[in-house]
Amino acid sequence: MDLKRIQANLTTRIIGRPAGSINELWESIDSTNSRAKQLGESGSSEGVIILARQQTHGRGRLGRQWISPLDLGIYMSVLLRPKIQKACEIGLLSLACGVAVAGAIRQNLAIDIGLKWVNDLIIDARKVGGILAEFYSGDSPFVVLGLGLNIEIPQKSDLDELREKVISLEEVVSSPIDRDMLICAILEQLERVYNRILSGDYDSILCDWRAHSVTLGQEVVAQVGDKVIKGFALDIEDDGALLIQEERGIKHKLHAGDVQIRRLDGSYC
Ligand code: BTN
Numbered sequence: 001m002d003l004k005r006i007q008a009n010l011t012t013r014i015i016g017r018p019a020g021s022i023n024e025l026w027e028s029i030d031s032t033n034s035r036a037k038q039l040g041e042s043g044s045s046e047g048v049i050i051l052a053r054q055q056t057h058g059r060g061r062l063g064r065q066w067i068s069p070l071d072l073g074i075y076m077s078v079l080l081r082p083k084i085q086k087a088c089e090i091g092l093l094s095l096a097c098g099v100a101v102a103g104a105i106r107q108n109l110a111i112d113i114g115l116k117w118v119n120d121l122i123i124d125a126r127k128v129g130g131i132l133a134e135f136y137s138g139d140s141p142f143v144v145l146g147l148g149l150n151i152e153i154p155q156k157s158d159l160d161e162l163r164e165k166v167i168s169l170e171e172v173v174s175s176p177i178d179r180d181m182l183i184c185a186i187l188e189q190l191e192r193v194y195n196r197i198l199s200g201d202y203d204s205i206l207c208d209w210r211a212h213s214v215t216l217g218q219e220v221v222a223q224v225g226d227k228v229i230k231g232f233a234l235d236i237e238d239d240g241a242l243l244i245q246e247e248r249g250i251k252h253k254l255h256a257g258d259v260q261i262r263r264l265d266g267s268y269c
Helices: 001-008 034-039 088-110 170-175 180-197 203-209
Strands: 023-024 051-052 071-081 114-116 120-123 128-134 142-150 217-226 229-237 240-244 251-254 258-259
Touching: 001 180, 023 034, 034 051, 034 071, 034 128, 034 142, 071 180, 088 114, 088 120, 088 128, 088 142, 088 170, 088 203, 088 217, 114 258, 203 229, 217 240, 217 251, 229 251
Parallel strands: 023 051
Antiparallel strands: 051 071, 071 142, 114 120, 120 128, 128 142, 217 229, 217 258, 229 240, 240 251
16 A cells, blocks of 8 residues: 555545645554544544554444454545534435445446445455444544455455455455555545535435445344344435334334345345
8 A cells, every 4th residue: 555646646625635634554553443533633634544554453333343454455544524414414424435435346346346234345245344434523523434345365364264254355356456546446436425415415325325235125134232123124214224124014213233134045144
């Protein structure tokens, strides 16, 4: 990864071009999201990006760990300071990030990639990436969008135990990926969806998300706290919540949690 090359090729106006602040590329860091949070609290400008070749304490959704070995993935966080007009924009921003990353991968690498609610990036029913969106309120509220993307999984790796569930982009394209150019494409798509949210165009984000969803129309099991809900994934609402209908007709609106999709053989992934 080469930060200068990324910055030289970026065609964005906000993301990766923070006024008066500096983008960062770390050899190793605990978590790029934690670093972006520090920068957010100390007043860094919107658009700053934090990249790392390795994370020692990468964080995933729901308190999970995100294994982040040296040079095997893209570990990146973006700091945003949206002027929120409606509460639903927060949930939408998280979905929009998934739409942007999937769009960039499709465009850049011609790979068919799906979105599993909330915003797991899925290829062939296996996870290739995930997004951790964190919102910080206060006098100057800000959002950190963190992306972890598996670029390469070597024969023997820390991800061995998860091999049935995870996949890397290089396994799919069978050739080395230009990470810098992929990062540029992701940031450009992210800026596009961000502008759409800021201009109040929520429908196109929801529409894009639905078009690439691997969750909707499927039988799912959702874990919400210590409750398990089994049903049919009907749709997503305007605020990004997932609507699930149980067999007996009861509908649930999920704002957070984890969803597993029923495979044809009856198992869940
Ligand atoms: C998920 O659980 O699917 C979300 C994973 C998000 C991981 C990324 S890696 C870069 C950024 N820094 C972190 O600590 N987490 C996110």
